[in-house]
Amino acid sequence: MRKGELTHQTILETAVRLASRVGLQGLSIGGLAEELGLSKSGLFAHFKSKTELQVQVLEAATVVFTGRVVRPALGRARGEPRVRALFDGWLTWDRDSLLEGGCIFVAAAAELDDAPGPARDTLVQGQRDWLDCLAQAARIAVAEGHFQKALDVEQFAHDQYAVMLGFHHAKRLMRDPQAEARARRAFDALVTAARTPTS
Amino acid sequence: MRKGELTHQTILETAVRLASRVGLQGLSIGGLAEELGLSKSGLFAHFKSKTELQVQVLEAATVVFTGRVVRPALGRARGEPRVRALFDGWLTWDRDSLLEGGCIFVAAAAELDDAPGPARDTLVQGQRDWLDCLAQAARIAVAEGHFQKALDVEQFAHDQYAVMLGFHHAKRLMRDPQAEARARRAFDALVTAARTPTS
DNA sequence: CCCTTCATAGAACGGTCGTGCTTTTCGTGC
DNA sequence: GCACGAAAAGCACGACCGTTCTATGAAGGG
Numbered sequence: 001m002r003k004g005e006l007t008h009q010t011i012l013e014t015a016v017r018l019a020s021r022v023g024l025q026g027l028s029i030g031g032l033a034e035e036l037g038l039s040k041s042g043l044f045a046h047f048k049s050k051t052e053l054q055v056q057v058l059e060a061a062t063v064v065f066t067g068r069v070v071r072p073a074l075g076r077a078r079g080e081p082r083v084r085a086l087f088d089g090w091l092t093w094d095r096d097s098l099l100e101g102g103c104i105f106v107a108a109a110a111e112l113d114d115a116p117g118p119a120r121d122t123l124v125q126g127q128r129d130w131l132d133c134l135a136q137a138a139r140i141a142v143a144e145g146h147f148q149k150a151l152d153v154e155q156f157a158h159d160q161y162a163v164m165l166g167f168h169h170a171k172r173l174m175r176d177p178q179a180e181a182r183a184r185r186a187f188d189a190l191v192t193a194a195r196t197p198t199s
Numbered sequence: 200m201r202k203g204e205l206t207h208q209t210i211l212e213t214a215v216r217l218a219s220r221v222g223l224q225g226l227s228i229g230g231l232a233e234e235l236g237l238s239k240s241g242l243f244a245h246f247k248s249k250t251e252l253q254v255q256v257l258e259a260a261t262v263v264f265t266g267r268v269v270r271p272a273l274g275r276a277r278g279e280p281r282v283r284a285l286f287d288g289w290l291t292w293d294r295d296s297l298l299e300g301g302c303i304f305v306a307a308a309a310e311l312d313d314a315p316g317p318a319r320d321t322l323v324q325g326q327r328d329w330l331d332c333l334a335q336a337a338r339i340a341v342a343e344g345h346f347q348k349a350l351d352v353e354q355f356a357h358d359q360y361a362v363m364l365g366f367h368h369a370k371r372l373m374r375d376p377q378a379e380a381r382a383r384r385a386f387d388a389l390v391t392a393a394r395t396p397t398s
Numbered sequence: 399c400c401c402t403t404c405a406t407a408g409a410a411c412g413g414t415c416g417t418g419c420t421t422t423t424c425g426t427g428c
Numbered sequence: 429g430c431a432c433g434a435a436a437a438g439c440a441c442g443a444c445c446g447t448t449c450t451a452t453g454a455a456g457g458g
Contacts, residue, residue, distance in 0.1 A: 003425060004435060021313050025225065029416065041417085042436040050416060101313045110309030113371040114220050114300045124373060131373075158365060158381045159388075165368055166361025172312040174323060174330075182357045189358075189392060202455070203405055228446065240448085241406040249446060 008046050011036060012060040015053065019061075021101035024054045024108050024119060054119040061104050062126045069093050070133060079144035080191065083137045083160075087187050090164050091180060095171065102172040105130075106165065131157050138194070147194045156194055163187050207245050210235060211259040214252065218260075220300035223253045223307050223318060253318040260303050261325045268292050269332060278343035279390065282336045282359075286386050289363050290379060294370065301371040304329075305364065330356050337393070346393040355393055362386050 014036055019027045029050060033043040047053040069089035076085040094103045101107060105127065112120040134157035141147040147156075167183035170176040213235055218226045228249060232242040246252040268288035275284040293302045300306060304326065311319040333356035340346040346355075366382035369375040 002434080007435080023224075023310055025222075026310075028414080030414070039437045041419095041438070044417070045436070048417095107309050107312075109368060109372045110306050111222055111225075113306075127368075127373060155381055155384060158369060159362075159385045161368070162361045162365025162385060163358075165364040166357060169308060169326075169360070169364055170357060173308045174326060182354055185351075185354060186358045186361060193388060193392070201404080206405080227444080229444070238407045239446090240408075243447070244406070 004046070007038075011038075011043060011046060012056060015057045016061045016064065016104060017098060017100060019057050019101075020099040020104040020107060023111050024057065025111050027054070027057070029053070051118055055122050057104075058108065058119065058122045058126065064098075065093065065105075065130075068096075073137070079141045080146040080195075083134075083141050083191070086134060086137055087160065087164070091167065091183065094164070094168055095180075102168055106168050131161060134160055141194070148197045150197065151194050156190070159190055160187065163190065203245070206237075210237075210242060210245060211255060214256045215260045215263065215303060216297060216299060218256050218300075219298040219303040219306060222310050223256065224310050226253070226256070228252070250317055254321050257303075257307065257318065257321045257325065263297075264292065264304075264329075267295075272336070278340040279345040279394075282333075282340050282390070285333060285336055286359065286363070290366065290382065293363070293367055294379075301367055305367050330360060333359055340393070347396045349396065350393050355389070358389055359386065362389065 011032070015027060015032055018032060018035060022031075029044055030040050033040045036043065047056065069086065069092075073082050073085035073089050076082045090103075093099070094106075105123065108119075108123050109127070112123055131154075135153045138147060138151065138153040138156045138160075142149060142151050142153065163183055163186045166186065167179055170179035170182060176182070210231070214226060214231055217231060217234060221230075228243055229239050232239045235242065246255065268285065268291075272281050272284035272288050275281045289302075292298070293305075304322065307318075307322050308326070311322055330353075334352045337346060337350065337352040337355045337359075341348060341350055341352065362382055362385045365385065366378055369378035369381060375381070
């Protein structure tokens with residue numbers, strides 16, 4: 001691997017961590033360079049623009065996310081165990097020490113939702129993939145007979161993610177020590193409802 | 200009313216609308232002044248600092264929120280109707296034309312969750328009040344016999360808000376046309392579960 | 399009608415932003 | 429070991445940031 005490729009990767013790692021705290025907008029090239037002990041222009045040379053940096057940060061975060069949350073869950077048994085693993089994995093991801101500011105995608109979602117452009121497009125695609133992943137896991141749980149046949153798996157994925165967003169809000173903004181317990185209780189209710197057929 | 204008081208109020212109205220789009224961080228004094236046809240320093244004189252402006256924007260938004268969401272719901276019948284009114288009111292609030300960028304509190308939550316200071320404190324207090332309001336409505340629904348006696352009303356409030364956050368994400372970031380239908384379905388499931396005792 | 403008080407404008411500050419251009423340093427294949 | 433190309437630094441730019449100071453204009457009470 002080229003020397004440049006290595007620094008490029010190092011920059012992105014630090015950038016992801018930093019962006020989770022200050023956001024993609026707040027992530028400044030000067031600040032990032034200082035954190036890494038690089039010069040501003042030296043760092044800038046790796047990306048042609050700040051937008052490109054933001055896009056690559058999102059892509060790098062997606063790679064880490066896949067490795068830390070999705071892939072481990074795919075190693076679990078098909079059906080409900082995998083669905084639960086995805087949920088647990090996300091909770092761990094959100095409070096992980098690697099992301100001092102919590103899930104970077106949630107932070108980015110708020111600041112990009114009205115800012116059209118490549119960064120927003122990249123984020124939306126990633127979130128779509130993630131929701132599809134959740135829905136697919138639920139679909140398998142239906143096929144395995146763990147969840148009821150008539151379950152709306154997209155709705156389940158949507159609701160599951162809503163619980164995660166609620167956790168993020170309670171934990172990171174409100175600093176609610178019960179946040180995780182609340183999230184687990186909400187998710188358990190979701191799973192229970194998915195199991196038993198609607199009366 | 201003093202002349203200054205009037206402009207002060209006008210500034211805050213525009214600031215709230217602008218901040219819902221670009222965030223509290225992105226809300227610049229120069230940009231806000233230009234939008235209003237004022238000079239930067241003339242506007243600045245109304246607030247001793249940018250932080251103070253942010254705090255007052257949050258407070259002004261809270262007043263509007265109370266008038267548009269909370270107060271109308273308090274006019275509804277005690278119990279489940281009022282709980283539903285709070286939910287409906289929030290959905291309307293979030294997609295209201297007044298807030299082109301969606302609920303300003305959700306946007307602020309993401310950018311302030313790791314930024315200690317007066318603005319964060321103000322936001323957290325407002326969110327606490329809002330969650331208390333939701334919980335209190337649920338508590339009344341229990342007292343009225345609409346919800347089961349053993350219902351954990353704080354958990355219900357938490358779950359209800361999570362559905363709202365899920366709606367915001369689906370609607371504003373993902374531009375999902377089904378966002379509202381999904382949110383209503385999720386909320387109905389929550390209400391149904393709150394009615395029938397846990398087996 | 400004057401005089402004080404208040405509201406706004408104007409100009410300027412130090413700082414940081416993203417972004418180019420030019421130079422120097424350094425890793426690497428021959 | 430040298431030369432070539434990549435990588436990083438240095439420097440400068442225009443723009444915008446929050447903030448301060450000073451001056452000007454309008455409002456309002458006597």
